[in-house]
Amino acid sequence: xxxxxxxGVDPVRIxxxxxxxxxxxxxxxxxxxxxxKLYFLIFIAILSSATNxxxxxxxxxxxxxxxxxxxxxxxxxxRQGLLNAIQSVGSVCSLPLAPNLADWIGRKYSIFIGxxxxxxxxxxxxxxxxxxxxxxxxxxxxxxxxINGIASPLLITELAHPKERGKITATYNTFYxxxxxxxxxxxxxxxxxxxxxxxxxxxxxxxxxxxFQLCFLxxxxxxxxxxxxxxxxxxxxxxxxxxxxxxxxxxxxxxxxFAEIKEAIKEEKINSKGRYMDxxxxxxxxxxxxxxxCCGFFSQMSGTSLxxxxxSKILTDVGITDPQFQNRLNGIIGTxxxxxxxxxxxLVDRIGRRPLFLTSAAGMCCTFATWIALTAVQxxxxxxxxxxxxxxxxxxxxxxxxxxxxxLNIAYPCEILPYRLRAxxxxxxxxxxNVMLFFNQYVNPxxxxxxxxxxxxxxxxxxxxxxxxxxxxxxxxxGATLEExxxxxxxxxxxxxxxxxALATEKVEMVEQVENLHDKGENTTTVGHHEA
Numbered sequence: 016x017x018x019x020x021x022x023g024v025d026p027v028r029i030x031x032x033x034x035x036x037x038x039x040x041x042x043x044x045x046x047x048x049x050x051x052k053l054y055f056l057i058f059i060a061i062l063s064s065a066t067n068x069x070x071x072x073x074x075x076x077x078x079x080x081x082x083x084x085x086x087x088x089x090x091x092x093x094r095q096g097l098l099n100a101i102q103s104v105g106s107v108c109s110l111p112l113a114p115n116l117a118d119w120i121g122r123k124y125s126i127f128i129g130x131x132x133x134x135x136x137x138x139x140x141x142x143x144x145x146x147x148x149x150x151x152x153x154x155x156x157x158x159x160x161x162i163n164g165i166a167s168p169l170l171i172t173e174l175a176h177p178k179e180r181g182k183i184t185a186t187y188n189t190f191y192x193x194x195x196x197x198x199x200x201x202x203x204x205x206x207x208x209x210x211x212x213x214x215x216x217x218x219x220x221x222x223x224x225x226x227f228q229l230c231f232l233x234x235x236x237x238x239x240x241x242x243x244x245x246x247x248x249x250x251x252x253x254x255x256x257x258x259x260x261x262x263x264x265x266x267x268x269x270x271x272x273f274a275e276i277k278e279a280i281k282e283e284k285i286n287s288k289g290r291y292m293d294x295x296x297x298x299x300x301x302x303x304x305x306x307x308x309c310c311g312f313f314s315q316m317s318g319t320s321l322x323x324x325x326x327s328k329i330l331t332d333v334g335i336t337d338p339q340f341q342n343r344l345n346g347i348i349g350t351x352x353x354x355x356x357x358x359x360x361x362l363v364d365r366i367g368r369r370p371l372f373l374t375s376a377a378g379m380c381c382t383f384a385t386w387i388a389l390t391a392v393q394x395x396x397x398x399x400x401x402x403x404x405x406x407x408x409x410x411x412x413x414x415x416x417x418x419x420x421x422x423l424n425i426a427y428p429c430e431i432l433p434y435r436l437r438a439x440x441x442x443x444x445x446x447x448x449n450v451m452l453f454f455n456q457y458v459n460p461x462x463x464x465x466x467x468x469x470x471x472x473x474x475x476x477x478x479x480x481x482x483x484x485x486x487x488x489x490x491x492x493x494g495a496t497l498e499e500x501x502x503x504x505x506x507x508x509x510x511x512x513x514x515x516x517a518l519a520t521e522k523v524e525m526v527e528q529v530e531n532l533h534d535k536g537e538n539t540t541t542v543g544h545h546e547a
Contacts, residue, residue, distance in 0.1 A: 050176060053258040054183060056235045060126060060170050061190050062224040063163035066133055068194030068349075069224070070156060071323045073217050074099050075345050076202025079327045079338040083214035087146055092461050099324050100456035101150050105136075105157025106164070106449040113165035113445075114438035122173070122238045125166035130225035130232070132159030141219035156221065161449070164425075165441055172429040172437075173238035176259050177272070181493070184429055185360040185422035192353030192421065194224065199346035206342055239273075240434050244280050280434055291439055299504030300436065302488070307428045307440050309484055311447025313376075314424040316477040318383045319416045320455035321463075322348065322409055328463055329409075333393045333402035344406070348413065352421075355414055360422035367493035368427060369485075371419035376482035378415035382408055383475050390468040424448070430492045430500055 077083045084090070090098055109129075117125045133156055140152030168187050175183040201220060205213040236258065242251035252264055252273055260266035294304045321329055326348070327341050335341065362371070386408045393401035425441070432440040462470035490503050 049258045049261040059231050059235050060167040063167035064190040065194030065224040068191035069198040072195035072198035075326050077214050079341045082211050095460045096457035100453045102153045102157035103449045103453035105154040106161035109158045109161030110442050110446050113162045114442040117166045117438045122166045122170035129159040129162030130228045133225040134222050137222035141215050168425045170238050173240040181364040184426035185363045188421045189356035189360050192356050196349035196353050199349040203342040203346050307444040308447045311444045313481045314420045315451035318474040333405050355417040356421040359418050369491045372485045375415050375418040380478045382412040387471045
């Protein structure tokens with residue numbers, strides 16, 4: 016008879032009980048047929064992040080296109096900010112709806128609705144005949160992206176096997192740079208088109224990730240945690256067995272994982288009195304809420320937003336004015352960012368979350384201070400050297416940002432939030448992200464226009480605050496299951512109680528299955544005697 020250790024699973028002791036340790040598999044995921052298929056399908060949900068990345072880089076590129084500037088009457092200052100920021104307004108408007116939709120109809124069908132709205136927005140944006148129509152299209156893109164930005168990471172987190180959950184969830188946000196890279200090189204290529212198609216074509220191509228999702232979303236399984244919460248337990252078990260154990264519903268790890276999820280959801284339902292109020296009714300949940308808000312705030316106030324939407328303006332401010340060079344640099348930045356983000360996402364489970372956060376914050380404090388100094392010198396002297404130095408610093412600063420904030424900005428809140436609070440907690444994090452994104456998109460061009468390099472001190476102050484906050488409040492979640500992470504927030508007793516109940520539930524279910532098999536065997540024998 017196979018044991019836990021034979022199956023590549025080490026037991027963990029809780030009192031007198033052996034608990035299968037879900038995170039110690041002996042094989043790589045690509046050696047497992049079920050996981051290979053699962054992670055290929057998860058790519059469909061990951062593409063939601065590419066839509067947002069495409070948007071930022073596309074708007075960066077459009078601002079360097081002569082035909083776009085002429086068509087929209089050379090927007091500057093607050094008008095330029097509005098054309099960018101309206102996308103964030105759409106995302107904010109989606110947030111009251113998105114978590115309830117994800118908990119009501121499921122993660123998968125929420126992605127379908129979000130993708131339809133993005134497709135509508137891309138059509139309006141690319142076919143815009145005036146500024147109002149362009150703004151309306153960008154609003155709908157933000158609305159749909161906001162829904163997908165809640166549902167997709169939830170689905171990815173809840174589908175991934177626990178031993179790869181950290182890396183797979185962290186990969187989600189790295190595809191922001193996949194989208195930005197495609198957009199950057201697209202606008203670089205259309206720069207040569209001598210018509211309004213130089214900006215209409217990149218605008219139309221923004222529909223591509225959502226169109227792919229609409230075509231292939233039906234092959235993606237629903238979240239087992241969502242199904243269990245809706246009492247569709249047989250369906251959830253089939254999905255977990257198919258992808259986590261190659262169809263073996265009797266696998267000990269799968270049975271324990273299933274029972275643990277079921278018990279955790281049951282416990283959360285019993286203890287839940289409200290919805291959003293649950294985020295502040297215990298010390299552990301208040302700490303979770305604070306970290307979610309910090310993730311949203313710091314991910315947008317680290318200085319990278321300056322080049323994310325206004326690279327052309329930043330380069331012009333340091334004497335680099337050639338549109339072709341600006342768009343080429345935009346493409347190179349997007350490509351290097353994507354490579355860096357993927358590489359660092361793979362380090363999440365090896366190094367841990369906290370060391371990555373601390374290294375990133377400390378490093379960015381130094382690089383951004385250098386950025387400010389070089390810009391100030393160039394503005395005062397007009398020498399080309401400091402301007403070239405700013406380009407080098409931008410690459411170093413982005414590298415340090417990519418060390419953690421791309422992969423963990425969404426993955427980290429998903430890890431620390433229990434199931435019942437996950438959709439609402441992620442909504443709060445997304446709200447903070449989009450509010451600060453709106454600030455950056457709308458205020459940055461005004462601040463740069465009126466204060467030049469002095470405006471950058473705002474971001475340096477935020478980076479210092481980020482370093483202090485991460486050091487004192489961000490906890491390590493490396494190597495724990497979603498249910499086990501609550502140990503740090505809610506205490507060891509709460510976690511052990513869930514595990515003990517899960518083991519009890521698992522044993523009861525195993526006994527029932529054996530009895531059912533025994534009954535079926537007796538019935539078959541009886542039928543055989545009658546036939547004889």
